[in-house]
Amino acid sequence: MIGVRFTCQPGCTSCCDLQGFVYLSEEDLVRAAGFLGLDPAEFENRYVYRTRRLIRLRKPAGRQCHFLIDGGCSIHQAKPTQCRLFPFWPELLESARAWERTARRCPGIGKGNLIQIGTAHETASEMKRAYPSMYEE
């Protein structure tokens, strides 16, 4: 790939319904808690599942994310890094097949100006900084 086209489409929440977990960095947790006016410990108590290596949002029964409401993400201004960067994730940019598969679920892929692949990878590198244990070699 020499570049990718992507423009998030207004009103779409398709990526919030994808299978998988929403991971948080420690900074994501503190930011989301602050946005909701909660103490980080209280936010964690209500919404977070933490292992030794990873922090992720718990899933409510029958839905992918607590924060997905009719109009979109209810913590949009403070949403976790992986939500903010999607679809610029290393694992999607590094595989043409994964990118094409994601395009079937994300109507923003293929739209808008061409983004140089180096720029896209630079954006995606924030994922590796936010979630180092997920990208260990």
Ligand code: SF4
């Ligand atoms: S699926 Fe794509 S177009 Fe839809 S909200 Fe997510 S990033 Fe935007």
Ligand code: SF4
């Ligand atoms: S935190 Fe917001 S953007 Fe991320 S999956 Fe949940 S509703 Fe979607």
